[in-house]
Amino acid sequence: MTLSLFFIQLLNGLQLGVLLFMLSAGLTLVFGIMNFVNLAHGCLYMMGAYFAATVYAATDSFVAAGVAAVVGGGVMAALVEWVVARPLYTRDHLDHVLATFGLILFFNELARWVWGASPSYMNVPPALSGTLDILGVMYPIYRFAIISAGLLAALGCYLLIAKTRVGMLIRAGSLNPTMVAALGVNIRLLNALVFSLGGALAGLAGLMSSPILSVQPGMGEPILILVMIVIVIGGIGSVQGAFYAALMVGVIDTAGRAFLPLLLREFIDRSSAQAAGPAIASMLTCIFMATVLALRPQGLFPVKNA
Amino acid sequence: MTRQNTAPLQTHALVKRYGGLLATDHVSLTLAPGELHAIIGPNGAGKTTLIGQLGGELRPDSGDVLLQGECVTHLPAAERALRGLARSYQISSVFPEFTVLECVALAKQAHAGHSFGAWRALLQRTHLVDPAEHAIAQAGLSHRITQRVSDLAHGERRQLELAMVLVGQPKVLLLDEPMAGMSHQESMKVVDLLAALKGDYTLLLVEHDMQAVFALADTISVLVNGAIIASGKPEEIRQHPDVRTAYLGDEELPE
């Protein structure tokens, strides 16, 4: 196990981490402010990926694909908020779960119908292909671009939430939603904005993922579950918590999948290690979550409620 | 070994901070057996926080709560309830889908050992239903015994709260604004009920209704900004200069 291999996996973990952050930032705000369990968030990611792949195939322009994914994600999110979420804010979580479950069925089948059941692919844009020398290792430029995009998105979120008036309202909303509404803030607009922002970020994540993952119906749910783990570990409603938790989960998951089989081979035979490795690796994030919850049920960076 | 004169409820220098705010400032209280001890104070004085620490929902940052001489500071609310501490809530906190009888029988069930029985109905258990009917009668709610809670008037729900609190034969009752939102007539009924309970039970009453407080209380403690600024018999409190200052503009103390 060389140092460069370790470094590459660390970068891969970082890449997964920022992807998870892009998906969890919006979702944790929706959980924290509107107290709405949006299981359909993964669908926004999937639609973003499909929009990106389709537009890219038609125009060969990564920028156009990007716009399609981000705007598409935002618009879809706004629609979902208007049609499904808004009537259900006052209802309990079960209703949210059921309604968004229905949405998942709808969106996945829609994707299957429009784009077919077999995976679509998007090529890495030529401008971002090739490898880059980072501290002595050759790392794909595109993956590095993902990391950069993710960190930029995180910076953007930070600036928005900490430095703007809208951000202040969002922060206030996550601490005390009823108070913000009572103060006469246009809570409908704020909710729609938060939802759309989450959708846009999910679309961005979809865009960035398409060249490296296969775009297919149902791609949203496996990553959504990882996103939920991130949110629980970070603290529901906390974007800051989502950032750190996303990076942690990204690194743990990637490093676990890469190194656990190697580690196990030291102790047991190769074929068993090959089988057990991925199994245990996929359980690592869950075990991590369970440990965090056992010690700190409110998450690592909880939003302190008024 | 029981000490006959052990205070039913006592606190030693309770402190609770919320960030920079000192919500409970070294509060020490001692209740005498059978007395009705009222806590009054302006809004925001920290009465709810104090009751939370007495009941077990909040942990103090320092200080102790003693129930019958036993230190219960680190015990959760459920454990304190089983040791004889009962609490009623400011906002009616009952079970909307159940009937009056079911609510009170359930409250009795808490003291009847484990609740894993899954075959014989709750209301078929006479050791629960009989005390429940008695407590409901004590609270003056017998005529509504089969009504669903969701059909009860506000004042009746408060009576139900009291029945639920009484059925467990508690040693100490914590009553958090039992007369909140009641009409004058309804308040009078509750005052009579509480007066009848004094002596058999020890009561800690948090209330804003000054007429009720001065009619019922054996001892009054005044809580301002988290600290007890005065504590004594009603006549002493009435004359106390600090109390008058604290209440200027907030409440009128009855003459």
Added chain:
Amino acid sequence: MKYRLSFAITVVVLLALAVLPVYARWVEEPFLLTFLTRALVLALAALSLNIVLGFGGLVSFGHALYLGLGAYSVGILASHGVDNGALQLLIIVVLCALVGLTTGWVSLRTSGIGFIMITLAFAQMFFYLFVSLKQYGGDDGLSISLRSQLLGLDMGAPLTLYYTAFACVLAVVVWTQHMVHAPFGMVLQAIRMNERRMNALGFHTLRYKLSAYVLSCVIAGVAGFLYANLTGYTSPAYLKWPLSGELIVMVVLGGMGTVLGPLVGALALLVCEEVLKGFTEHWPIILGPFIVLVVLLARRGLYGLALDWDARQAARRASRGASA
């Protein structure tokens, strides 16, 4: 007669379920029997979920996990030649109890949104685990050639399996009917209505929530046992979230927190799906919005609406009687 419409529904449903298999045999429609068995097995899982969701108010989005554990227990044991149904069930009960206890304890550390997400995460974790068990089929699943022999009954015989499932469903329904009015059920429902108050009254609420959860996990495991014997197959797909979601839909569609609701819901949903599948291969596009509509408009569920109807009729009769 105290209950009218709901009682009628109960009688019709149970009678139909008792008699239809014989009819299916008579007209030689094996598909009907398979369909009904599947409905009963999933109804059993939904009934188990109702304990913790309908009465306890805990939204568990990972109940398919226990169905899967049950099915895999049968599959793995059968692949090693063990077909003793009683032994398989014993292992299932212990396994589901242990897993349920662990995941339940962790999940109950948070409540609300956290609970939903964690139960989902745990189910997904086991999904990956079974995918990685290549020696037991991995992603392709494991076929079960050796059906369970339960106390002399051959689970491979369709009618035997059906009536075993029916007996399980009846047992759970009858038990639930009693549980609802007994201390355990009352405590559970009260915790759902006002947990804070229950703590203040002296109940250690975690104990009861966890017990209800573990119990429902075990019953779902039994459903898995039956499911594996029905399909002759087990696969990681049995643990996937769509199945967990479908179970929740069954509970709510039928009537959450009612005794017979999940059974009615399971039958209704499966019939709906069959009808939709007949129309188009893209049936989830219709089912998805249908579920959304149910949530928005018919939240009480079919059996729940029947109970409401009965209550309204009773109130009307009472007021008419009073004014007469």
